Amino acid sequence: MQIIIFGAPGVGKGTQAKLLAAKLNLAHISTGDILREAIKNETEMGLKAKEIVQSGGLVPDEIVGGIVKETLKDERCKNGFILDGFPRTINQAEILNKILLEISNEQLYLIKLNADDNVIISRLSNRLVCNKCGNILNKNEVTDNFKCSVCGELNSYVKRKDDDEEVIKKRLQVYHETTAPVFNYYKDKAIIIEVDGTQPIEDVTKDILEKLKVN
Structure with missing residues (x-):
């Protein structure tokens, strides 16, 4: 099974x-x-990316695509994969299309999680992240002398700069302008599944599995 989330x-x-x-x-x-x-x-692509990253540049789509291709051809993807964070642009979608045509002819699924911008702004601006293990919690769940339930670190939860409200609004603007059009690109290339992403986590998962028709 091949899935884009x-x-x-x-x-x-x-x-x-x-x-x-x-x-x-x-x-x-x-x-x-x-x-x-x-x-x-x-890796070959990793060395190219490293040079660009160290010089302060953005890694081009072709190199990211090359790394994705290396990964999808790896043994760990033999049962299928879920792509998270790629493709984010039409150009990346076209690169991925060429990769999938080369490595397999399986059915592709695109799972779209829906949520209004105001819900996302509220969710992100109120979250804290453990600076040791990356676990995410709502700020209301974190108290003084709070110990992370995942890694056990004390007072490790911080607010990332990416979660400031103005930064979130800019990220959403970029999403609507450059990433949202990718959804239309896949309308005739994948089975589309849309789910309400504002539900509790376990309900979102259940909804996805039901629509994938997986027991």
Whole structure:
């Protein structure tokens, strides 16, 4: 099974990708993670990306696409994958289309998590992140001398700069202008599944699995 998980920043794509990958025995492919891994492992594409990152530039779509291709051809993706964070532009979608035509002819699913901008702004501006393990909580859940339930670190929850309200609004603007059109690109290239991303996490997962017709 090949899945793209899609939606605005903060809608819960990463959370659902991890849960679905575990339930469906698929590889969770996070673009940020595989880019860092390729740089660390000094793969051919990783070395090219490293040089650009170190010079302060943005990694071009072709290099990101090359890293995605390397990953999707890896043994860990033999049962299928969930792509999280790619494609984000029409150009990236066209690159991915060429990759998938080359490596397989399986049915592609696009899962779109829907949420109004005001819900996303409220959700992101009120979240804190553990600076050790990356676990995310609402600020109302974090008290003085709070110990992370995941890694056990004390007083480790911080607000990221990306979660300031003005930054969130700019990220949403970029999403609507450059990423949202990708949804239309896939209307005749994938089975489209739309889910209300504002539901509780477990309900979103259940809804997705039902629409995928997976028990």
